[in-house]
Amino acid sequence: MTTMTEHAWQALKGVNAETATFPARASFEGEGIVVFRTKDGYRGTQRACPHMQATMLNGELTANDTMVRCPLHVFTFKLSDGKGVNCAGFRIKVYEVRREGETLYARPAAI
Amino acid sequence: MTAKQETTVLKGAHVIDPANGIDQVTDIMIHEGRIAGVGEHIIADDATVVDLTGKYLSPGWIDMHVHAYGTLGFADPDTVGVYQGVTSFVEAGGPGIGTLDEFFALMTDLETDLYVGPFIRPLGLLGLNFIEGDVRTLGDVPITRWVDTAKQHRDRIRYIKCNAMGDYGPGTLHVTKGLAQILGVPLYMHIGEFQLQTPDPVLAYEAFKIAEKGDMITHIYHGNLGQIIDDEGKIMPVVTDALERGVLFDLGFGGYNFSWDIAEKAFAQGIVPYTISSDLQQFNVIRPVQSLANVLSVMMHLGMPLKQLIECVTVNSAKAISLADRAGDLSVGKPADITVFEIEGGRFELMDCYTQTRTADKRVMPAMTFKNGKRFDADMTRGQAESNWFLQIAEDHIPDATAQLSERQLAFLGKLGTALSETDWELSSAERLDIPKALELQALFHRVREQSDLPLREALRAVYDSFVDNKFTMQIGLFLMRLERPFALSRMAEMAAKRPHLAA
Numbered sequence: 296m297t298t299m300t301e302h303a304w305q306a307l308k309g310v311n312a313e314t315a316t317f318p319a320r321a322s323f324e325g326e327g328i329v330v331f332r333t334k335d336g337y338r339g340t341q342r343a344c345p346h347m348q349a350t351m352l353n354g355e356l357t358a359n360d361t362m363v364r365c366p367l368h369v370f371t372f373k374l375s376d377g378k379g380v381n382c383a384g385f386r387i388k389v390y391e392v393r394r395e396g397e398t399l400y401a402r403p404a405a406i
Numbered sequence: 407m408t409a410k411q412e413t414t415v416l417k418g419a420h421v422i423d424p425a426n427g428i429d430q431v432t433d434i435m436i437h438e439g440r441i442a443g444v445g446e447h448i449i450a451d452d453a454t455v456v457d458l459t460g461k462y463l464s465p466g467w468i469d470m471h472v473h474a475y476g477t478l479g480f481a482d483p484d485t486v487g488v489y490q491g492v493t494s495f496v497e498a499g500g501p502g503i504g505t506l507d508e509f510f511a512l513m514t515d516l517e518t519d520l521y522v523g524p525f526i527r528p529l530g531l532l533g534l535n536f537i538e539g540d541v542r543t544l545g546d547v548p549i550t551r552w553v554d555t556a557k558q559h560r561d562r563i564r565y566i567k568c569n570a571m572g573d574y575g576p577g578t579l580h581v582t583k584g585l586a587q588i589l590g591v592p593l594y595m596h597i598g599e600f601q602l603q604t605p606d607p608v609l610a611y612e613a614f615k616i617a618e619k620g621d622m623i624t625h626i627y628h629g630n631l632g633q634i635i636d637d638e639g640k641i642m643p644v645v646t647d648a649l650e651r652g653v654l655f656d657l658g659f660g661g662y663n664f665s666w667d668i669a670e671k672a673f674a675q676g677i678v679p680y681t682i683s684s685d686l687q688q689f690n691v692i693r694p695v696q697s698l699a700n701v702l703s704v705m706m707h708l709g710m711p712l713k714q715l716i717e718c719v720t721v722n723s724a725k726a727i728s729l730a731d732r733a734g735d736l737s738v739g740k741p742a743d744i745t746v747f748e749i750e751g752g753r754f755e756l757m758d759c760y761t762q763t764r765t766a767d768k769r770v771m772p773a774m775t776f777k778n779g780k781r782f783d784a785d786m787t788r789g790q791a792e793s794n795w796f797l798q799i800a801e802d803h804i805p806d807a808t809a810q811l812s813e814r815q816l817a818f819l820g821k822l823g824t825a826l827s828e829t830d831w832e833l834s835s836a837e838r839l840d841i842p843k844a845l846e847l848q849a850l851f852h853r854v855r856e857q858s859d860l861p862l863r864e865a866l867r868a869v870y871d872s873f874v875d876n877k878f879t880m881q882i883g884l885f886l887m888r889l890e891r892p893f894a895l896s897r898m899a900e901m902a903a904k905r906p907h908l909a910a
């Protein structure tokens with residue numbers, strides 16, 4: 296599977312999957328991201344809300360864990376493709392995340 | 407109806423009616439939707455008696471800055487109206503001259519009296535705050551159309567709104583001021599920058615210079631660029647000058663526009679709002695605004711006495727927008743618009759729009775509202791329901807409301823889809839919005855609607871109900887542009903195919 300996509304999986308720095316509390320801060324290729332624990336596993340997003348840069352660490356999962364909502368002005372984004380739901384035109388970067396033991400691996404979601 | 411239902415006596419509340427100098431426990435009689443008496447120990451045969459001992463009672467609150475319609479509006483605006491102690495409110499800028507027809511067609515079934523302060527931009531507020539300050543989004547100011555529309559809807563248009571922000575200088579404020587003068591209504595200006603540029607000059611100060619007696623400036627305690635205090639925390643001279651000229655300051659709490667720090671410093675120097683408004687909208691009803699009552703609690707914590715708080719949401723707002731003939735006091739003969747509330751004790755965290763909170767030991771909590779004598783029990787949770795503020799396109803299902811669409815509405819959707827298939831559009835981005843395209847889609851919608859001979863409201867509802875579960879509204883051009891084109895076309899075709907004679 297991984298060979299089919301542009302981006303290879305990368306181990307996330309700064310987060311231990313066993314001890315972390317989610318949403319967790321992590322770093323992907325030097326960029327701050329946030330990892331959410333969803334019903335189906337894990338999903339990552341960029342750290343800063345594209346609206347006014349509030350931290351997505353305070354983001355709330357909603358719609359059966361298919362969306363994430365910034366608490367500051369409730370801009371809500373789809374975890375599948377990062378598109379703004381109630382804020383057309385705004386978009387957040389999303390990452391596929393999987394776990395092996397203590398390590399989380401991520402890559403930008405194919406959209 | 408029996409006489410009993412037509413007469414209600416509200417007994418034992420502490421009545422605060424600043425316009426009539428009442429601040430004491432007394433009774434109020436309502437008859438046929440109007441105030442019929444104020445005084446101690448009113449007894450009326452056959453009246454419904456409501457015991458309000460221990461509660462406060464005031465004229466119905468007026469919120470002169472809400473977003474009931476459009477890109478920032480609610481599915482059910484009454485949730486932040488009569489259900490939260492507010493008997494009249496003003497839509498602050500949702501529509502402009504190009505979309506007022508949509509506003510009037512749609513906003514008809516409310517229990518709360520809804521007035522409007524149209525925006526200088528024909529489309530109204532865009533809901534994309536990075537570009538609200540871009541002068542190139544403003545488009546035309548069709549004077550003739552403004553004059554004719556204002557004449558036709560004089561009763562509902564209460565001010566003209568513009569945003570004092572952006573990097574093109576104060577010209578738009580002068581243009582809006584000129585329009586307000588032509589129409590004979592006050593100018594209502596937003597201050598505080600939140601777009602991407604750093605403008606020079608900062609238009610907030612230009613707003614204070616341009617405003618005349620009776621004009622209004624909202625968001626006076628905002629903490630963005632263009633604050634009313636300088637680096638040392640002192641009130642800027644342009645602000646005090648404006649106040650002395652009779653310019654009216656409005657609170658406009660909002661999601662971006664209230665800072666505890668600024669408020670405390672300004673309040674200590676005597677800069678207090680003349681009117682208190684909420685700026686409630688989709689994006690701030692959960693937090694931090696919640697309700698006008700919460701904003702009153704904030705002002706109470708700041709140190710404003712109760713009587714003055716009530717003045718700011720009754721007689722003052724009525725005067726500011728010329729509603730004193732029908733609202734703002736409890737004089738006999740006036741419509742029975744009444745708010746009953748309590749001052750609750752406890753520990754309450756009051757948020758501003760940034761990261762600051764203050765802990766208060768009391769708060770204002772509405773108990774019930776009377777609108778033209780009709781009683782509504784307060785419900786502070788229904789405004790917070792996701793269905794009221796989370797506008798989501800129903801991509802994976804057809805909304806239930808489509809079952810009510812008439813054959814003509816379904817046929818209209820088919821024609822609209824066909825017409826739309828001849829043009830192309832893309833979703834906006836946060837920094838760029840294709841205004842000419844939105845106007846083109848709007849014009850196309852109207853052309854098809856006229857050909858179909860469908861009333862505006864029915865045509866608008868046909869579109870909204872095909873794509874959104876709850877009763878949201880939005881400027882039609884902006885709404886169509888928000889839809890992904892292939893999806894929009896296929897949904898409209900699907901709706902057209904539902905026509906009974908085709909299905910049969």
Ligand code: FES
Nearest residue numbers: 344346347365368
């Ligand atoms: S900063 Fe996230 S919604 Fe405004």
